[in-house]
Amino acid sequence: MEIILLKDIDKLGDKHDIVNVKPGYGRNYLIPQGLAVNANAANRKKREAILAEEEAKEAARLDEYKAMAEKMEGQILKIGVKAGTSGKIFGSVTSVQIAQALKDQLEIEIERKKIVLPEEVKEVGTYEAVLKLHKELTTNIQFELVEE
Numbered sequence: 504m505e506i507i508l509l510k511d512i513d514k515l516g517d518k519h520d521i522v523n524v525k526p527g528y529g530r531n532y533l534i535p536q537g538l539a540v541n542a543n544a545a546n547r548k549k550r551e552a553i554l555a556e557e558e559a560k561e562a563a564r565l566d567e568y569k570a571m572a573e574k575m576e577g578q579i580l581k582i583g584v585k586a587g588t589s590g591k592i593f594g595s596v597t598s599v600q601i602a603q604a605l606k607d608q609l610e611i612e613i614e615r616k617k618i619v620l621p622e623e624v625k626e627v628g629t630y631e632a633v634l635k636l637h638k639e640l641t642t643n644i645q646f647e648l649v650e651e
Contacts, residue, residue: 504529505542507550512538519550519557561637568636571611579629580604580646586627592648596624601632601646624648 504526508516512533516522521542524533533539540546582604584592598618605611619633629647636642 506533506539507542507546508533508539510538519554521547521550565637565640568640571613572634572636572640572642574609574611575605575634575642575644578609578644580608580644582646582648583651584627584648586648586650590627592625592627596620596630596646596648598632601644604646605644 505521505523506529508518508520508522511517515524529539529541534541580601582596582600584596586592598615598620601618601620602613602615605613613634613636617635619635621631621633624630627648627650629645631643631645634642634644
């Protein structure tokens, strides 16, 4: 069964992709949940129109993303955490905390979904996160965990 995805779904595809799934999965889960629609002729035409419109918007935002990347280059975010005597922190640092630190320290708002942590962050120290700003633009940001 061919469907058009309306949202990004892990291990299946990105928004607006046309993918093949088992009929039961498509009919009983993806379509009722509003995650996909049938890939019939009418929906394919709508998809093409939407893709053209979104592509134009993203091209306009690419310059904005490049400016953000330049502003972040060479910056190190400081994130205060509670840690034990050995340097291990209580819990772990997530993309939500990095997004908040970007907003507070550099005045840059980025969705947390665009922040990828390459490893689990559970100790005080310096780490690097990957920011997927655009399909064509990714950048790295360093952040340092310091004890509060």
